[in-house]
Amino acid sequence: MCGIVAYIGHREAYPILIKGLKRLEYRGYDSAGVALLNGDLNIYKKKGKVADLEDAVKGKDVKGSLGMGHTRWATHGEPNDVNSHPHLSQNGDIAIIHNGIIENYATLKEALIERGHSFLSDTDTEVLAHLIEDIQKNTGAPLEESVRLALNEVVGAYAIVIISKNDPTKLIGARKGSPLVVGLGDGEYFMASDATPIIEYTKNVTYLNDNEIAFIKEGKLSVKTIDNVEKTPYIQTLELNLEAIEKGGYEHFMLKEIHEQPRSIYDSIRGRFDPTLGSFAMRSLKEYEGKIKNLKRIIIVGCGTSWHAGLVGEYLFEDIARIPVEVEYASEFRYRNPVINEDDLVIAISQSGETADTLAAIELAKEKGATIFGLCNVVGSSIPRASHAGAYTHAGPEIGVASTKAFTAQVAVLTLWAFGFAELRGKATKNDLRNAFAELESIPQKVEKTLKCEEQIIELAKIFKNSHNFLYLGRGYGFPVALEGALKLKEISYIHAEGYPAAEMKHGPIALIDAEMPVVVIATKNDIYEKVISNIQEVKARKGKIIAVVTEGDDKVKKMADYCIEIPETKEYLEPLIATIPLQLLSYHIAVLRGCNVDQPRNLAKSVTVE
Numbered sequence: 309m310c311g312i313v314a315y316i317g318h319r320e321a322y323p324i325l326i327k328g329l330k331r332l333e334y335r336g337y338d339s340a341g342v343a344l345l346n347g348d349l350n351i352y353k354k355k356g357k358v359a360d361l362e363d364a365v366k367g368k369d370v371k372g373s374l375g376m377g378h379t380r381w382a383t384h385g386e387p388n389d390v391n392s393h394p395h396l397s398q399n400g401d402i403a404i405i406h407n408g409i410i411e412n413y414a415t416l417k418e419a420l421i422e423r424g425h426s427f428l429s430d431t432d433t434e435v436l437a438h439l440i441e442d443i444q445k446n447t448g449a450p451l452e453e454s455v456r457l458a459l460n461e462v463v464g465a466y467a468i469v470i471i472s473k474n475d476p477t478k479l480i481g482a483r484k485g486s487p488l489v490v491g492l493g494d495g496e497y498f499m500a501s502d503a504t505p506i507i508e509y510t511k512n513v514t515y516l517n518d519n520e521i522a523f524i525k526e527g528k529l530s531v532k533t534i535d536n537v538e539k540t541p542y543i544q545t546l547e548l549n550l551e552a553i554e555k556g557g558y559e560h561f562m563l564k565e566i567h568e569q570p571r572s573i574y575d576s577i578r579g580r581f582d583p584t585l586g587s588f589a590m591r592s593l594k595e596y597e598g599k600i601k602n603l604k605r606i607i608i609v610g611c612g613t614s615w616h617a618g619l620v621g622e623y624l625f626e627d628i629a630r631i632p633v634e635v636e637y638a639s640e641f642r643y644r645n646p647v648i649n650e651d652d653l654v655i656a657i658s659q660s661g662e663t664a665d666t667l668a669a670i671e672l673a674k675e676k677g678a679t680i681f682g683l684c685n686v687v688g689s690s691i692p693r694a695s696h697a698g699a700y701t702h703a704g705p706e707i708g709v710a711s712t713k714a715f716t717a718q719v720a721v722l723t724l725w726a727f728g729f730a731e732l733r734g735k736a737t738k739n740d741l742r743n744a745f746a747e748l749e750s751i752p753q754k755v756e757k758t759l760k761c762e763e764q765i766i767e768l769a770k771i772f773k774n775s776h777n778f779l780y781l782g783r784g785y786g787f788p789v790a791l792e793g794a795l796k797l798k799e800i801s802y803i804h805a806e807g808y809p810a811a812e813m814k815h816g817p818i819a820l821i822d823a824e825m826p827v828v829v830i831a832t833k834n835d836i837y838e839k840v841i842s843n844i845q846e847v848k849a850r851k852g853k854i855i856a857v858v859t860e861g862d863d864k865v866k867k868m869a870d871y872c873i874e875i876p877e878t879k880e881y882l883e884p885l886i887a888t889i890p891l892q893l894l895s896y897h898i899a900v901l902r903g904c905n906v907d908q909p910r911n912l913a914k915s916v917t918v919e
């Protein structure tokens with residue numbers, strides 16, 4: 309949801325900004341722009357990708373060791389050159405980039421127009437640049453104080469960076485609701501939406517908290533709140549390495565991330581259980597053991613793929629730990645006055661840890677006294693910081709907009725939690741845990757084996773790449789997998805796809821089935837295998853084309869299905885970790901064959917930090 313990067317120091321800023329913007333492009337790619345200060349304040353911005361900006365800038369003056377860049381996911385105003393960031397104040401001296409939404413921008417704009425301001429763009433961001441200038445003019449306050457005063461008038465979410473032609477030694481950033489990290493190098497500073505543009509230069513960073521402003525002035529960093537309280541920045545050393553954020557020989561990040569799953573699942577469970585002892589060692593939850601023993605209900609909140617992982621969580625916690633679970637879209641939960649009690653545990657799932665709806669759901673549940681566990685991938689992001697406890701999914705940076713390895717990592721940790729909770733509540737014995745953990749340990753190899761179906765999937769992709777619709781069916785643990793498969797296909801290939809509980813098909817979607825309809829069915833050998841077979845027959849009777857995901861060695865479904873993809877056998881509750889893989893590959897290869905931009909699908913952004 310917009311990426312921002314800024315630099316002040318002894319190097320040329322432009323190459324750092326462009327490289328940083330490319331790393332942040334997953335956050336939005338409607339337009340890109342840079343501002344560079346070198347005596348003059350030069351702004352270059354362009355609708356489209358960072359590469360389009362680079363073309364537009366060729367031959368121009370890109371000198372300056374103070375600058376900032378922005379890659380946009382449009383909220384206010386259509387994606388065009390004018391609405392691109394950076395935006396300037398009325399006299400053109402102050403430049404701003406922004407990630408978020410200023411909700412009261414219309415009121416602020418009206419007041420500024422009355423005071424003689426005129427605006428070039430339709431954006432909320434430009435209003436903030438004008439407001440800062442207006443305050444500076446009327447109060448005579450320095451830039452940093454004017455920014456602070458302006459932020460006190462703003463309602464909404466933001467991460468902003470500001471530079472001014474009149475203050476060539478100052479770089480100012482602030483956050484509320486949208487992430488901003490400050491990198492501290494040797495005589496140089498960086499600001500960015502995440503650490504990826506920074507790690508090449510320094511591993512020392514500080515994440516701003518909500519309502520904090522970072523001022524870099526004459527080579528020194530200071531932080532204060534918008535209420536003018538000085539803060540001591542907490543400097544941490546990042547473990548992230550450069551390799552993890554590069555494609556490593558793969559054509560797309562998504563493909564790399566699909567293939568990373570044996571490792572990312574392993575990393576997400578490693579050290580958290582002992583299969584020999586059957587013990588569960590999630591240290592971060594230790595102090596909540598009493599709470600877990602007595603909780604009456606779990607509410608899982610998330611969006612998109614994380615919500616699908618939450619659905620798998622529902623099956624796991626109910627099946628294994630016998631705890632009632634509700635899974636809620638965070639965006640609905642936050643506005644429907646939900647009944648939440650102090651005995652409830654809310655699990656917030658998010659890859660980015662920044663999804664605005666999920667964060668808002670957490671705040672609501674916290675207000676009502678619930679305990680919050682965050683399950684997130686991005687270290688230091690907002691959701692883990694807003695949670696009481698939780699765990700990281702160690703999947704490594706996920707850069708493809710379509711979530712893949714984050715999903716399986718989330719499901720792996722939820723599986724551990726379900727068994728850990730079950731033991732605490734007397735619903736599982738040490739022996740149950742030993743068996744479950746031994747099988748969980750074998751999942752990375754089974755995923756590795758499943759990935760070998762890629763050649764077969766490419767052939768299937770060739771057959772179905774021109775389909776207009778797809779249906780995905782599953783039952784039990786296969787249902788969330790079907791939903792996730794359908795989401796993956798629609799978001800990257802733009803083919804309409806629906807995920808359904810297989811038995812629900814006869815209540816409506818069956819009307820869609822004809823010889824043109826590919827139906828992907830999760831038909832693994834488990835307790836509801838026979839029931840799924842009946843559903844396959846219902847599809848076949850209407851001439852639908854069945855692509856079945858089956859357990860290795862299956863012969864029954866093979867006789868009925870048009871195409872079968874075999875996956876290794878495992879326990880039913882672990883099947884989502886394996887059955888998801890062929891569906892990810894299918895959507896990836898269909899999208900590639902259709903010529904779609906797999907890593908940056910149209911209209912989407914990786915981290916949705918606005919409502």
Ligand code: AGP
Nearest residue numbers: 612613614658659660663710711
């Ligand atoms: C998944 O492929 C999506 N791009 C999207 O649905 C995503 O899962 C959703 O926006 C939630 O993001 P989060 O996990 O970062 O909170």
